[in-house]
Amino acid sequence: MEALIELIQYIVQNLINALQRGSFYAVISIGYSMVYGVLMLFNFAHGDIFMVATYIGFGIATLFLALFAGFIPGPLIFLATIVITMFLASWIGVFVEVAGYRPLRSAPRASAAITGLMIGIIFETSILILLGAKRLSFPPLMESIAYNVGGVYFTNVKVMIIIISLLLMLALHTFIQKTKWGMAMRAMSYDFLAVPLMGVSINVIAPLTFAVGAGLAAVAGILYGQAYPILDPYMGVIIGWKAFVAAILGGRGSIKGAALAGYLLGFIEIFVATIFPSTLRDLIAYSIILLILTYRPRGFFGMEHSTKLRL
């Protein structure tokens, strides 16, 4: 009996861990997936957009805490940081689109992917030059309180991260489903060529998509700063590639798929390390992904599409 309770505690504990990790992957990979769906491009700069957004968030948060801490309630500062960071970060997204991807509209997709990769390297190096080699510690925007409910440990920060991520995804879903812009994006991911004929310019939709993606990355960045408060210029690389995996695993242009794949990735990482010896984690986790794609070659919600690499 005791053993059973302990097992349940163990599983619940890891479920919470996985939910938190998965939330980041989900939110970041949605941004990736949107660009992928609308423009059929790998936005390899997305991980670094996330990194820059986190640095912006760090700047805003530090500024606000220095100016207003004490006489403005904490949650308000938190909210303001998120909103302003989202706004600023979305311009980074627009910049990347206009400077890096727009000139390559008619180029092969692989070239655009390389451009993204290079923009990412430029971002990393620029941050390193501007801020030096020092790593930064993201200031806590809310006091972390640890709870112990029946042997399961969690903090209020963890709960908040999971809830905000879910709310964000819900909001995005509404945006995509209900608004004019969202519908244009959806249409674009169904048929890349037909939408411009309907009077919606790709030169409006594409930056918008990048902006929304970068905005999501900004929220993810601030939440990330709360959970893992160490910032360094290369922090976006691995998470970017993982978002790439999740976005494509979810199926082309499917927001739902990307979110699901993001959570799945989180679960795989946490539970593989739990069940197997943790040294084998990457080996097993990536083998699982390889197997999934071998047997489900279109991802989770992928549509049958005949696009090839435009080579």
Add this chain to the structure above:
Amino acid sequence: METARKFIKTFSNVPMLGWLIGFFAAVLIEYYWGYDYISYYLGLPKIPVLFGALIMLKEPIMIPGAIAYDLIVYVIPILFIAKVSIFFTNRVAAVLEKTPLWMSAIIHLAFFYGVLHLWAGINDYRVLIVKLTLISIILTISINVINGYQGEFSCSHPGFMAIGAYISSILTLYFFVNDKTFGTAVLSSELGPWLFPIALIAGGVAASLGSLLVAIPSFRTRGDYLAIISLAFMFIVKSAVENLNVIGGARGMGGQPDYAPLPIIFIWTILCIWVVHNFVTSIMGKALNAVRDDEAASESMTVKTRKTKMTAFMFGAFWAGIAGGLFAHVLAYINPGMFSINRLAEILAMVYFGGLNSIIGSIVGAISINVLGEALRPLELFKWIIIPLILILVMIFRPYGLISFKEINAKKLLRSKHKREQGA
């Protein structure tokens, strides 16, 4: 503009042999007078290693000296000798033209190697750069087979390279070296250099067998999903090696014997260029392009698409394995961290910079990125802003890379320029 065109036209009747002789003369000048006279009087501390790029960026005050050095040692002698010697070189080229193409090519290559060896021999740093550049050429050509000719976006190349590097290192360490991982050598270490090609090929074959893990899913999966599969493959290889403590795990594996001097690497590079060139210009190899451009049409035209895809992956992986083996023996140390995302970004940059579907493009790409990476070393961090910017510009203005969809035409390259002048 007009002057430049005229200037170039002046040299249109110089055959390849002429340029080689010019280069030879330049190297001789550098060899005999470079250190004692020319660089001394120009106030340079030593013979500038990469045409003065390093010294120019580090100490701007040396810029005039370095430029003058380049002019005196390279530009003027090469242009002068090449132009002056045409009466002779064109005739020799015409004679060579009558011999079989392979013979003419081998003579040219042997001469080229001799000059290169002399040039590199002035400074071991040059030797190292040339070695690593040649390995990069093999690597870039091999990924071009998959990403260019076959048109998949494969991210698994560092993985293939790792397999080749580890297998060949294990073989050479096990058989020819007394070391702490595998104990005493099984065979005499004198046999090592002779049997080294077998170890390399074993590495290549192992890499191509490993590539089946990516190739077989590619029957059902195309493009984007395959990119993920190949990425997963790369991580799997890295993680597997990390967990194998027998071969050093994350601590890496060192002490590989020095079986890869410059001539060996040069021969392997030429072999790679030759074999890949033969393959991609044959109908069998052009099937790769057919499958890339339209799979259904290829099937209907009797092309075995599955076999073709498998060939592309296995062939590309084989050469990546060879490159990995050479790389391991040049550095005499490998660890799994070397074959990860960073390496992938570098390989992708080289192939897309140089040009898809073109061997000559791959050569240009590999040389450019390698030399640029070395030459901009003194800029430290800013190097990683300038190189990406150059790549972005290339992508914008030449989306398929600098030289794409172009094959080497050895006959045209090596022919005498004499007759054409007369005919015109």
Add this chain to the structure above:
Amino acid sequence: MSALLNVNKMTHYFGGLRAVYNYNLNIKPHQITGLIGPNGAGKTTIFNLITGVYTPTQGSITLENENIKGLETNEIAAKGLGRTFQNLALWRHMNVLDHIKMAHYSQLSYGLIGSFFNTTKCRQQETQIEENSYRLLELFDIKQHADQIVTNLPYGAQRRVEMARAMATNPKILFLDEPTAGMTPDELGQMIKIIRQVHQDFNVAIFLIEHRMKFVMELCQYIQTLVFGELIAEGPPEVIQNNPEVIEAYLGKEDLT
């Protein structure tokens, strides 16, 4: 004369959807057969079923009394079943000559090793194939385009490249999927001439899908009419022309004369 290609009671479902039902076909050597029917009747599906892109749910397909059902498309093609596509399926980065050479793929016997090391056998075969390819180019009047990338060619020439490419596979039967789609009347006349010439010179049977009645009636010796995946009539042109069912179901009030 025994049948060259025989399709017996072929039925195919896509998921739950019935695409083709109980389809029979019998092509004799050197015969030109036409398949007509309204859009979405399943004509191209029939092509794809016979050529092995899909494997039919039921029925049998034999080529010269040999079963070809369930084989890979490339194997079927190598057995002598050449085809063209409705929307040109050319290789965008390849020149015209390479298109024709590529279609000789099944005739290569030098193997991978041969191609790696450019063996004598490889060189001989490639030279021979190149000669053969030039002959075909000449025949289809596209020799002057040999070195051009195919996407830079005018539409009519691209169609001819596709035909030449299909003929290079050395087919016994040639499947033409709307060979005149998008052509001007001028080019149309030329195409009729080319098809006739191919039919004569290569001694092949032809099976074609077409929309233009005039074209079909002029060329074909035998015509099948397909509606919703089922044959409603077949016979020589005169019979089809006067079949009231065909006129009603497919041709409507169009004047045939």
Add this chain to the structure above:
Amino acid sequence: MKKIACLVVVVFAFAMMFSTSAFSARKTIIRIGINAPMTGDIPKVGEGSKYAAMLWLEDIEKAGGLEVGGKKYEVDLVIEDNESKAESAVKANTKMITQDDVLAIIGPQSSKQAIPAGEVANKYKTVMISPWSTNPSTTLDRPYVFRGCFLDPFQGPVVANFITDEFGFSKAAVLYDVASDYPKGLAEVFKEAWEKKHGAGSIVAYQSFTTKDTDFSSQLTKIVKSGAEVLFTPQYYNEVPLIVRQAKDLGWKGPIVGSDSWGSAETVELCGESCYGLFFSTHYAAAGAKGATKEFIERYKANYGYVPDDVAALTWDALHLAQQAIQDAGKITGKIETDRTAVRNALAKIKNFAGITGNMTFTEEGDPIKCAVIVKINDKGEYEFYKSSCP
């Protein structure tokens, strides 16, 4: 044609005129190479090495050059970035040795670059001192390669003994990075030493993650549930704060002990109060330092604004070792090969060198015999000397 000839002549003449040192004889300059990771995974390590080297050069320049055999020579630093990559470190070493004619090389810092770079230095018979590489292979069978720190096989038992003596625990957990050679090696050594002391199975959780991971919750959950009394984590300064915080969030109550990789000033800066009261083994303790050590720390802090890491201190020591070896060699002949060998022989003979990180004498292999220090992070966030352990 004429125009071009004119142009060439003009350019040439121009070049000659402006070449400042034209027609001047080549001076003998002592060049010291620094091979450090300025970019890549651990740029902070590169920065520390560079700053320490610059301080050293300042001293030399103030003295008007380095005096060898009664003659003063100009000293030049050649700082090369190894991008935290092995092949780049090899390239950098080859370049410095064959192109820049350095007399000695300081660096690379991490073992994964120091091992292959050491091969190059040894091949060209040039002294290389790696200040921070604790992997035994770096100096093994390489007469020209030295190091400035103790080795992993020494540090592991030191920590194991310390924990046993201090707390009396017998069940320990280890969390390390499987993809990085240093933590992996040290974790293995620690495990071996611990199990030798407390019997097999006394390491109740042996968990790993991969470089650049930021979430350790799954591993830490396992560790918490395993009933371990102490957690040993030989990780770098960027991972330590995350591990400590996440462990506390998941209900870890016991002490967490680290190794010399914790020794960066950034560890406590990033970690904050969560790290107060923790212990780690290292090369020197900044807080409460005396004498030369204190002087160095204060100068460094005044110049660059933060307390130097152990890397900086070790680099400083390595440079002074090189300096002393050069001076001991007696004279500079100008023939670089001869001078290098002379420096090597002098370096191997150095006994009881008084460095700021302790006294050093080299073994046959070129590894120094020196003491390890156990440091406690005190309530002010300073690294306070707690105990020292000598071989």
